Amino acid sequence: xxxxxxxxxxxxxxxxxxxxxxxxxxxxxxxxxxxxxxxxxxxxxxxxxxxxxxxxxxxxxxxxxxxxxxxxxxxxxxxxxxxxxxxxxxxxxxxxxxxxxxxxxxxxxxxxxxxxxxxxxxxxxxxxxxxxxxxxxxxxxxxxxxxxxxxxxxxxxxxxxxxxxxxxxxxxxxxxxxxxxxxxxxxxxxxxxxxxxxxxxxxxxxxxxxxxxxxxxxxxxxxxxxxxxxxxxxxxxxxxxxxxxxxxxxxxxx
Numbered sequence: 001x002x003x004x005x006x007x008x009x010x011x012x013x014x015x016x017x018x019x020x021x022x023x024x025x026x027x028x029x030x031x032x033x034x035x036x037x038x039x040x041x042x043x044x045x046x047x048x049x050x051x052x053x054x055x056x057x058x059x060x061x062x063x064x065x066x067x068x069x070x071x072x073x074x075x076x077x078x079x080x081x082x083x084x085x086x087x088x089x090x091x092x093x094x095x096x097x098x099x100x101x102x103x104x105x106x107x108x109x110x111x112x113x114x115x116x117x118x119x120x121x122x123x124x125x126x127x128x129x130x131x132x133x134x135x136x137x138x139x140x141x142x143x144x145x146x147x148x149x150x151x152x153x154x155x156x157x158x159x160x161x162x163x164x165x166x167x168x169x170x171x172x173x174x175x176x177x178x179x180x181x182x183x184x185x186x187x188x189x190x191x192x193x194x195x196x197x198x199x200x201x202x203x204x205x206x207x208x209x210x211x212x213x214x215x216x217x218x219x220x221x222x223x224x225x226x227x228x229x230x231x232x233x234x235x236x237x238x239x240x241x242x243x244x245x246x247x248x249x250x251x252x253x254x
Contacts, residue, residue, distance in 0.1 A: 005137040008144075009056075009127070015143050016058040016125055019182050020049055023060070040183055044190045047120060056127030056135045058142070061152060062186045064119045066197045117197050119154035121170070121189055123147040123182055146176040147185050151205075158193075161202035168205035 023046050047061040125147035128139035148169065155166045164170070172188050174180070196203040 002138065008141060009135075009137040011143070012056075012125075012127060012141050013053050016051060016182075017053070020051055020058070020060065023183065024049060040187060041190070043194065044186065056129070056137075058125040060123045060125070060182060060186075062121045062123070062190070064121060064154075064190045064193050066117045066119075066157075066194050067115070068198045117154070117157035119157055119193050120152040121186060121193070122150050122152040123186055124150075125182060143178040143180070146172045146180075147182060149185060149189055158196055158203040159200045162196070162204065164203045164205050171206035 043065050045063050045065075047063045049058075049060045051058050125142035127141050128136040130136045149172060150167060150169045151164055153166055155162070155164050155168070158164055170189055170192070172185050173192070174184070174188050193203070195201060
């Protein structure tokens, strides 16, 4: 293992241990708790965590609980299901309606219910692995790149029009730096979930989820470089044209 690889593994190990200690116990240093626990709002809590330094594994699950009016997500039924539903509705018109449970949410005219939506989000800040399963400590890792995030459970709570499913990845919409923490990452996702459910905005999985975060950054950097290169080449052509024009003007003056 090279010196840089050892340094990467040491930084990863120190960060994940400090952050998990601050998130899951009351014995963490005040500074660490201030950077982690103080960031999470009341509607977000730590559900579970798995940390194995030797195996390079760090996985944390958070529960996001949102209470408010929302419409239940409707999935497109199959043709056979539609026939069964229509038949059931016909019989229901004849039979007397059953009384609603005492604690059941009451739907208004818009089909909304005032109930609690629970979504479990999982953050994976584990080290990368090689094809043979061995740890790849030379590869970029947390905290230099953001953790991988997915909706583990509760995708059915999102409003109609959402394409997210349990197990789908979710994008972190912030400019990631090593100074950010796991709590910052899950807060970003938690606020997106809250806005989607309360504002009835469809929620979708991360685009191009199969792409490596480092490859995405390098791709964006390459695209910016190409644009700058074209701009500079454009300036060069303009400068050359100006020189030629100046030379012609001098010839005319003679």
